[in-house]
Amino acid sequence: MNFFKDVILVNKSTLKKSIKSFSKNWIIIFTGIVYVLLNIAMVILINTLFSGILSILAGLIIAIVSSSLISNYLYLLFNIINYDRIIWDNFKEGFKFFLWKVYGIFFIAWIGNFILSSIMDILGSNAELLSRIVSVIIIIGLNPLPETLYQKYLSSGESIKYAFEFMKDNWINWLIPNVLLNLVLYLVTNRWILNIFTTHLGFNFDFSLKGVGFYILGQGMFSFIMIYRGHLFKLLSTSTPRKRMYMNKFYD
Numbered sequence: 001m002n003f004f005k006d007v008i009l010v011n012k013s014t015l016k017k018s019i020k021s022f023s024k025n026w027i028i029i030f031t032g033i034v035y036v037l038l039n040i041a042m043v044i045l046i047n048t049l050f051s052g053i054l055s056i057l058a059g060l061i062i063a064i065v066s067s068s069l070i071s072n073y074l075y076l077l078f079n080i081i082n083y084d085r086i087i088w089d090n091f092k093e094g095f096k097f098f099l100w101k102v103y104g105i106f107f108i109a110w111i112g113n114f115i116l117s118s119i120m121d122i123l124g125s126n127a128e129l130l131s132r133i134v135s136v137i138i139i140i141g142l143n144p145l146p147e148t149l150y151q152k153y154l155s156s157g158e159s160i161k162y163a164f165e166f167m168k169d170n171w172i173n174w175l176i177p178n179v180l181l182n183l184v185l186y187l188v189t190n191r192w193i194l195n196i197f198t199t200h201l202g203f204n205f206d207f208s209l210k211g212v213g214f215y216i217l218g219q220g221m222f223s224f225i226m227i228y229r230g231h232l233f234k235l236l237s238t239s240t241p242r243k244r245m246y247m248n249k250f251y252d
Contacts (some may be wrong), residue, residue, distance in 0.1 A: 006241050011177050014235060025080045025227075029219045031091075032200025035069050057094040062104050064099075071098040074150040075197040080231040081151070101149050102197070104156025138196070141167055144174060145196055147233035170236045181225045189218040193225070216225060 042065045050058040075094030079086045116134060121125035145163040148154065154162055165172065185191050191201055201218045204211065 003241075006244060007173055007176060010040075010173055010232070010235060011243065014177070014228060017231045018224060019086055021080050021227050021231070023225050024084060024112075025086050025237050026223075027194060028076055028080070028086065028223050028227075029077065029216060031073060032219050034075070034216075035073070035199055036080070038065075038069060045202050047160040062102060067106060068095045070102045070146075070197050070199060071095060074102070074146060077146075077230050078150040079228060081226055081234055087193050096150055101159065103247060105149070105160070107143070124190065139194060142196055143167065143178065144184075144229070144233055147237075148229055150235045151234060151237065166233075173230065173236055178229065179226065185218075185221050185225065188221060189214075191218070193222070199223075 042062070045056050046061055050061065065121040071092035072091065076086050076090055078097075079090045116131070120130060124132060142160065142163050144166050145159060148163045148166065149158045152159065152162060182193055189201060201215075201222050206212070206215070223232075
């Protein structure tokens with residue numbers, strides 16, 4: 001199959017599925033507000049309960065709660081991509097479904113950051129350059145990590161390895177639509193999706209008609225992008241260009 005034809009067919013199929021899924025599950029737009037409110041409640045609770053010597057536990061609690069919120073969002077995407085629907089029970093179950101896989105990623109990241117900090121202390125003036133290189137590698141090389149976590153039955157470490165391997169095999173098919181979608185999002189909202197575990201766009205508590213409309217538009221675009229990524233990952237991770245050439249059902 002011609003390479004460019006494959007890119008077009010992959011994204012044509014993904015776009016069709018994404019539009020259908022988004023139209024049936026548009027309620028996911030409003031999860032961002034819930035996550036913001038839960039984050040605020042978490043900060044207030046931690047500042048109240050974990051003061052003094054107990055403050056050493058605050059970091060651990062924050063990491064677990066953050067992992068729980070990310071788990072919730074990934075579980076909603078899991079149900080949209082695989083079953084084309086989300087229900088209230090999915091939202092309730094989601095806080096724990098991928099909790100420890102996400103927390104495992106955070107723990108590995110913490111170890112990596114500790115090692116990197118030690119190296120940067122030695123490098124001196126070159127430390128900033130190394131930091132930027134590592135950031136780019138993470139943003140690009142681990143870009144499909146959220147989809148790997150909720151679509152593949154792998155451990156946290158295995159998910160990191162798989163995400164890198166997926167990018168090595170599918171980097172053009174993955175990056176072209178993601179860069180274009182992010183560019184459109186930036187032109188409309190002035191925001192990029194740089195954190196691979198972003199669950200929503202910023203909510204500024206502007207309750208004017210314009211503010212609410214802008215939030216719904218931005219969050220709607222973000223939600224569509226995440227659904228698009230899910231369908232794109234599923235197609236690319238379960239097929240090859242050769243297989244897609246002989247199995248037209250991928251584009252039905």
